[in-house]
Amino acid sequence: MSALSVTAATPDPALLDLPWDVPLELWPNDTIAALPKGISRHLVRFVHLGGEVVAVKETLAELARSEYELLRTLQRLSIPCVDPVAVIVGRTQSDGEALEPVLVTRHLRFSMPYRALFSRTLRPDTAVRLVDALALLLVRLHIVGFFWGDVSLSNTLFRRDAGAFAAYLVDAETGEFHEHGLSAGQREHDLEIAQVNIAGELLDLQAGGRLDDDIDPIETSHGIVSQYRSLWNELTGPEQFAQSERWRINARVQRLNALGFDIEELSIHTDESGSTVHIQPKVVDAGHHSRRLLQLTGIDAQENQARRLLNDLDAYLARHPAAGDDPEQLAHEWVERVFEPVVNAVPRELRGKLEPAELFHQLLDHRWFLSQQQDRDVPLAEALTSYLDSVLRHRRDEAAMYNPPTGAITLPIDIVDEPEADWRSKV
Amino acid sequence: MATVTFENATRLYPGSSRPAVDSIDLTIEDGEFLVLVGPSGCGKSTTLRMLAGLEEVTSGSIHIGDRNVTDVPPKDRDIAMVFQNYALYPHMTVAENMGFALKIAGVPKEERAERVLEAAKMLDLEPYLARKPKALSGGQRQRVAMGRAIVRQPQVFLMDEPLSNLDAKLRVQTRTQIASLQRRLGITTVYVTHDQTEALTMGDRIAVLKDGVLQQVGTPRELYEAPTNVFVAGFIGSPAMNLFPADVADGGVRFGSMTVPVERASLADAGDSVTIGVRPEDVVVSRTGEGLRVDVDVVEELGADGYLYGHTEVNGNRVDIVARVDGRDHPDAGETVYITPEPHHLHVFDRESGERLVPPITD
CATH class of the missing domain: 3.40.50.300 (P-loop containing nucleotide triphosphate hydrolases)
Structure with missing residues (x-):
């Protein structure tokens, strides 16, 4: 392996210790974090690297390089996606035979494939939240001029986000950046691909007996189209109104804030008579709440988690009206007196179960539930004890959920003879 | 449909x-x-x-x-x-x-x-x-x-x-x-x-x-x-067509020591010099001394056939040449050979525009 070539932004020396001279399929068990089998074009395996887990995908050199660059560009644009670690080419076996190049990406802690988000069957509310999260991701990608080409639940990882999900792009192999923005045709094509793939994925769950009876796969797949369109219109659509209704400018800004977006640039012009105003957002930026939370407290959270934490922070500020104190100082106080004590009270062995911000959100939910049940204001410390014992302890660890994983059916397997059902009944 | x-x-x-x-x-x-x-x-x-x-x-x-x-x-x-x-x-x-x-x-x-x-x-x-x-x-x-x-x-x-x-x-x-x-x-x-x-x-x-x-x-x-221009000629075919400049002579184009006949009418508007193209399989390799002198760099054997890679000089510039040769009986690297084109398969293009000058080959 003299000609091994590694391209990496921040190379981890431990990368060189992995057995690059062995086909990925045959890597020894002590390096493998899980053995995936599922739906993908290429063989993907999860591998231990230092204290982390990375996904290693065998692919063609030019595809590995272009995907690495696409992921780096998406990261620069603050689009949620997996973290590209390295491209490795020039692999050879000890007998000199060439091996396929690989793309290495870092596993996102607390992110999960959609199949890991339910234990037995996918329930309707979860399905809708997954599709909504994917629609939001697709809108954000299209706004920055990225055509995905293979939009699907399988090519996405999901992180819990205060009752909703935040979607992360995992597979950019078919993606393309268009510097002049996407045409309507390109956006429509991505949407059609999304719809077909989601329908296929849900029908597959149904065929495997893992879909709730109340879910109609086709109808749910239509959901991405309507959700995408309403988001797209809200984020980019023009609006016009009479001069006397100028309050609608602020209303639009507030609606976008509520969706989690800030307007960076809004075009406003009036017609010649001056009686009608036209507005259209030109540049929008996701992360309205998470940015504000980060600025005030230094806590990095998903958008809905941030919204939840900010609500609690606001309530804290209302309870502690100290004239003259600036909000940042009070926010700092909230972190020290409320947030951190909760996080630090979680026993070490339970810390891999949920991210701190998600845990805090669930604790607030739990306190609300207890207060309703007991018809009194349950203090946070009391709710915390109850939450740790009756909820958190019984959850599975989600810090490194890559099983059931995504992966590849790449190799032919012997024909399995099943009882020949009439295929017509299933088409 | x-x-x-x-x-x-x-x-x-x-x-x-x-x-x-x-x-x-x-x-x-x-x-x-x-x-x-x-x-x-x-x-x-x-x-x-x-x-x-x-x-x-x-x-x-x-x-x-x-x-x-x-x-x-x-x-x-x-x-x-x-x-x-x-x-x-x-x-x-x-x-x-x-x-x-x-x-x-x-x-x-x-x-x-x-x-x-x-x-x-x-x-x-x-x-x-x-x-x-x-x-x-x-x-x-x-x-x-x-x-x-x-x-x-x-x-x-x-x-x-x-x-x-x-x-x-x-x-x-x-x-x-x-x-x-x-x-x-x-x-x-x-x-x-x-x-x-x-x-x-x-x-x-x-x-x-x-x-x-x-x-x-x-x-x-x-x-x-019948590639319509130099670009198509060079793009279609593998190994690619040999393309290099050649002087127009009486009754044809100069090809090293010889003149390859080209219809006069085709060259009417060509000026003094044209670009000529010969596919590797249309190059005749000999040791006779007639044609364009080529130094053999390497011969790639592919069984029945082989490809000879060599170079020559045209108007003081190095030109790389590829020729198909017999897989068993061929010159070796370091030898000097002479090449001529199959006259029916010589492609002639305008030096400036790159457009094809001779009519399509029909045989």
Whole structure:
């Protein structure tokens, strides 16, 4: 392996210790974090690297390089996606035979494939939240001029986000950046691909007996189209109104804030008579709440988690009206007196179960539930004890959920003879 | 099934002064397999995407059959992009994998079954309809993926470098399968590739593009035997045609110590010098001393045949030369040989414009 070539932004020396001279399929068990089998074009395996887990995908050199660059560009644009670690080419076996190049990406802690988000069957509310999260991701990608080409639940990882999900792009192999923005045709094509793939994925769950009876796969797949369109219109659509209704400018800004977006640039012009105003957002930026939370407290959270934490922070500020104190100082106080004590009270062995911000959100939910049940204001410390014992302890660890994983059916397997059902009944 | 017509179709990106696709006029016949080929950035993918509705047409128009589709959304154009997605769902039968997209389109159940059966027959997949994809070989899985496009019964198939993520061996296999399947189906197909070998082996006709401009459209044979300009001459064929400058002489062009006869009329407007082209198999190699003197650098043996790689000097400039030689009996590296062209297979191009000067070779 003299000609091994590694391209990496921040190379981890431990990368060189992995057995690059062995086909990925045959890597020894002590390096493998899980053995995936599922739906993908290429063989993907999860591998231990230092204290982390990375996904290693065998692919063609030019595809590995272009995907690495696409992921780096998406990261620069603050689009949620997996973290590209390295491209490795020039692999050879000890007998000199060439091996396929690989793309290495870092596993996102607390992110999960959609199949890991339910234990037995996918329930309707979860399905809708997954599709909504994917629609939001697709809108954000299209706004920055990225055509995905293979939009699907399988090519996405999901992180819990205060009752909703935040979607992360995992597979950019078919993606393309268009510097002049996407045409309507390109956006429509991505949407059609999304719809077909989601329908296929849900029908597959149904065929495997893992879909709730109340879910109609086709109808749910239509959901991405309507959700995408309403988001797209809200984020980019023009609006016009009479001069006397100028309050609608602020209303639009507030609606976008509520969706989690800030307007960076809004075009406003009036017609010649001056009686009608036209507005259209030109540049929008996701992360309205998470940015504000980060600025005030230094806590990095998903958008809905941030919204939840900010609500609690606001309530804290209302309870502690100290004239003259600036909000940042009070926010700092909230972190020290409320947030951190909760996080630090979680026993070490339970810390891999949920991210701190998600845990805090669930604790607030739990306190609300207890207060309703007991018809009194349950203090946070009391709710915390109850939450740790009756909820958190019984959850599975989600810090490194890559099983059931995504992966590849790449190799032919012997024909399995099943009882020949009439295929017509299933088409 | 339908014809596809590009009329003066142009794609100009905002802020760009040169069109990505420049006034393309092209008619693709009903049932034809047309390959768009050219180097990276030549506009071949943009042309395909204009037909698919993914790129706007800045001026001109595109017709599928009699229908002007220039402003029709992609999903209403009755086209299918093949191989955009290889996903096969493990818990669904082959039949379900092939037919589920028809459910989304609201096709009634009876008709779904009919269409799936029809496609499966064409793809030799009928015995597997009730099975799960894990029971299939790699090639069968690809046919199922193809089946997903076929059941939609589109008027036109579009394929954009569909083999680019396959390894070399599977690529050659799949190339043959796609070409023979297309002939069986008889569905008009537009196929994009940067690989001229793929173009030559698959297409009924090939359209060569460069810098957004259509250079030549023709059968593989036409492009090979009568390239319309220096670009097509150098792009089509592997190893590439030898192209170098030559002086015009009385009755022909100078080729080292000899003059190769070229019809006077062809050279009437050529000036003092032309570009000549000779394919490696049309180079005659000898040790006689007549023709162009070439120093042999290396000989690549491929069994029955071999390729001689050497160099010569024309007007003080080094020119690399490739010649096909006998695989068993050939000069060796370090030797000096003389080459002459098969006179019937000499291509002559204008030195300035690069356009072909002699008429097509017809024998």
